[in-house]
Amino acid sequence: MKVYFVSDGTAITAEVFGSAILSFFDIPIEMQSVPFVNTNDQANGLKRQINLEVANGNAPLVFYTISDILIREIIQSCDAHCYNVFGDLLLPIEKALGVKALPTAQKAHGMKAGVYDARIEAINYALANDDGASIKNFDQADIILLGVSRSGKTPTSLYLAMQYSIKAANYPITEDDFSAPGLPKVLRPYKKKLFGLTIDPDRLHEIRTGRMASSKYASPRQCRYELEEVESLYRQERIPFLNSTRLSVEEISAKVMAEMHLVRHRQ
Amino acid sequence: MKVYFVSDGTAITAEVFGSAILSFFDIPIEMQSVPFVNTNDQANGLKRQINLEVANGNAPLVFYTISDILIREIIQSCDAHCYNVFGDLLLPIEKALGVKALPTAQKAHGMKAGVYDARIEAINYALANDDGASIKNFDQADIILLGVSRSGKTPTSLYLAMQYSIKAANYPITEDDFSAPGLPKVLRPYKKKLFGLTIDPDRLHEIRTGRMASSKYASPRQCRYELEEVESLYRQERIPFLNSTRLSVEEISAKVMAEMHLVRHRQ
Known part of the structure; x- marks a missing residue:
């Protein structure tokens, strides 16, 4: 139809x-x-x-x-x-x-002063702080998303910026981070801002295979290992987290907003 | 309220x-x-x-x-x-x-198979091809946005990806591009995919000042010069373009979709 x-x-x-x-x-x-x-x-x-x-x-x-x-x-x-x-x-x-609707064209998705700058700033922030690119800006973050490679951090950060003008940094947890106990040092001062993503091992294997077929990185064994470690890290450190496997970017973002009590910067 | x-x-x-x-x-x-x-x-x-x-x-x-x-x-x-x-x-x-509404929860923003992969792929594409980062992928682009630095290319590329699963690359036009006549060489094979953004000089000066105050880059004179040149390039090469000054990212994206006859990859 x-x-x-x-x-x-x-x-x-x-x-x-x-x-x-x-x-x-x-x-x-x-x-x-x-x-x-x-x-x-x-x-x-x-x-x-x-x-x-x-x-x-x-x-x-x-x-x-x-x-x-x-x-x-x-x-x-x-x-x-x-x-x-x-x-x-x-x-x-x-x-x-008790008010009449305006007769002029409403502009639901038009430009709103102030709001607009906050949003572009949030988008620029997400880009500059994607994939642990610039850990020195973590103090400006509204939230820092954690997760292993390809668990959904980047699209979520961008959506949070675009939809809610939230400044979301993201930090990839890699094998190196599992060798020492506890959180990576750079994250420790920002514990209240941390939110973890996880994903089913099969789905992660599928996604990574799309990027780099037959690699150790994409192997079921490696995916399982990284996810077990990262989830155990979340639990030990009491970092809230969710499984992104069956969720859209909109759903992940709405859940993150609700769970972290984030307030949109757009009205 | x-x-x-x-x-x-x-x-x-x-x-x-x-x-x-x-x-x-x-x-x-x-x-x-x-x-x-x-x-x-x-x-x-x-x-x-x-x-x-x-x-x-x-x-x-x-x-x-x-x-x-x-x-x-x-x-x-x-x-x-x-x-x-x-x-x-x-x-x-x-x-x-002539059909009854389903009694089960509808999931307007839930995950849809196929659609979801197209969208994530488009987001990854926009990121990898932001700011002329990877001109070798232009053949995969649905559209290539042109414009001087800070004229709105990046947020528009990301929104086109997020909302419509459109693969949008973007290419910054710089002073170097004005020294030789015509389009930068790397763009010539993709003329039908090109769409230009422009912006009012005052607004560009304001935005660039926010990034790099008192620089030549942000000076009114430089902003005016780059915009005059880029608009004259668009006209000479018959590249469709629009002025983003008073438009939201949603409006720019919707206009680009309409003008370039792009079809969303999400249904």
Whole structure:
């Protein structure tokens, strides 16, 4: 089933909402985003295209977020099933707040002063402090992710920066770290910021094989050994940790935020 | 105004939807996400907390996405204004599709096989090909972003990877590139993949000053010079480009996707 996400902005809200509500249904979907629909002409062009698909027997679903009433009416008048993402909730919220909704285009994913700088700073921080690159900046970290190579540290750090403007450093635990007892020295002053990732040995073997097939690094034995050691380190040092095997980056990040009581720097 | 985003999953859908709909109102909001509410106990604990805030005269708004009927009813029965994000649209969509919604928890931001690997691969690609790091991989790129230092290439590459699983390389245009006419040699075979970023000179000066105050690099004169040159290069070579000054990473990415006719690798 083809699904259109139509918006006068980025269409991200329509995408997120539409894919979430469609995840309740066991049907394959083909997503097509149409962002920045800001003129009647653009809306009418899209309407013709959608009506043609309906006429050809391929009626799509349409989710939209559009502020301008005229443009909204053009989309709503397509022959397909069209859903206004905010449709039925704007009025009750107006009532609850005792404030009228602004008639101008809202910009849910537009640039917000201050917030934006915090976010870019967090992204730069994550990049500069990826893979233990710059341990001297750990005092600025909101969180330091630990884990063996390929257990999900880097994508998680970047997502925490992008979504929550959280400064996440990450530090790879390697075989060398297991020879001495306790935490690597550089981490000891930051114990409260540490959060561990682990992963199932089979999955780690699979991922590492994709990078470096038939290496000692990717061998089931090495993966098992490193994971046993790192989990025992987490337990001994009472570092909170989670297994990333069946989790998306979004889920890992949301769990880390909740467990570490981190507060987003974006509002 | 305090706003809760409550979910049995990551709460990302509730966050995105709730902040988007609240962007219609000119009120400051304080966002609090409560992800992974999966038991009656958790829901009742949250209900007590919310009711206490209401009793103290600070009634929050609550947006929620929860599949389990009992847990949903506990949240819905809080004394605050509570909004079921999917509330009124599930039934019409069931009708349109002729399919019943699944009773089990939907996982809008859970892990999807295949998709996940494409995404991690795209993130790794963006990191490995950041800042012209590895021009030998340009043939694998879905897109190559150009721009002078600090014009927004890196955050955009990472967002394209994270959100759309698009492999975005980026290549910094420096003063050296202006001495010879035309495109830098390494880019010439990939002309169709090129997309340029530019930015207002004042904003570039501000950003670069944050990195390296009072340097030639950050001087208004240098910023102006580089931007004039790079824009003239884009025009001469007919490379599509946009000005990132007043755009969020989401907006830049959505515009790049649309203009370059890129198709997401995530469904």
